[in-house]
Amino acid sequence: MKIEYSFLATCLAGMLALAGCGSDSTTAQLETEQEATTKAATTERARAETDTKTILFFGNSLTAGYGLEPDLAFPALIQERIDSLDLPYKVVNAGVSGETTSGGKSRIDWLLKQPVDVFVLELGANDGLRGVKTEETYNNLKAIIQKVRSKNPDVKVVLAGMQIPPSMGQKYTQDFREVYTRLAAEENVALIPFLLEGVAGNRELNQGDGIHPTEEGQKILAENVWDVLKDVIQEEEV
Secondary structure, eight states, rough: HHHHHHHHHHHHHHHHHHHHHHHHHHHHHHHHHHHHHHHHHHHHHHHHHHOOOEEEEESHHHHHHHTTTTTGGGHHHHHHHHHTOOOSEEEEEEOOTTTTTHHHHHHHHTTEEEEEEEEEOOOOHHHHHHHHHHHHHHHHHHHHHHHHHHHHHTTTTEOOOOOOOOOOOOHHHHHHHHHHHHHHHHHTTTEOOTTTHHHHHOGGGTTTSSSBBBBHHHHHHHHHHHHOOOHHHHHOOO
16 A cells, blocks of 8 residues: 555656646746737837828817817817728827917927828918918918928828908908918918818807807818818828
8 A cells, every 4th residue: 555655646746747847838838929929019019100190280279179178179080080990190289279370380390390291281360360461371371381391391281271250351351361272272282171161150169259169160170171181191091
């Protein structure tokens, strides 16, 4: 019995040793596989980030989403549309409330430290409301476009057209509107005819000040932008 017990004990010890070795081997293999998977995922994320292009929305309070949460402003809604279509674009909202074309011309240099693939320019409304000379507005917008192109030669530019109330005078109102059509033709940029189309003058789609869109109004702005931007993106992807 003692011999049999000793023999069984020896066999059991050997089996446990083998089991232990197998466990160590399996653990090592799992760790190796996990490490390889992690590295692959990291590489894939890095590749995705490298392939992701930037759409910079450069504007005033309309772009910033004045009076609303940032994720309700039309640039954020454009990002949602892009994500739903699984397109490789990242939206950057560079809207600042109260911005004029003169202020934008000074501010753009700092933003151009990062590469830009699509540039959406939405400025001029505050110029019009302040009665700034239309030629000055035209020159500032043109300078912004040229600065962006100088830093990013292959950039696609989208210009958001703006109109002002007729209370500013018929000639000024017409000259102001023509600033955008003139720029679009001369600089060969895509034009959103009127950013606030379907929203301007509608009390239900504007906040109490009658100027800034509500959440529903921002959705319409997003559609106005997307109608033009989608074609620009398609050209970029070809």
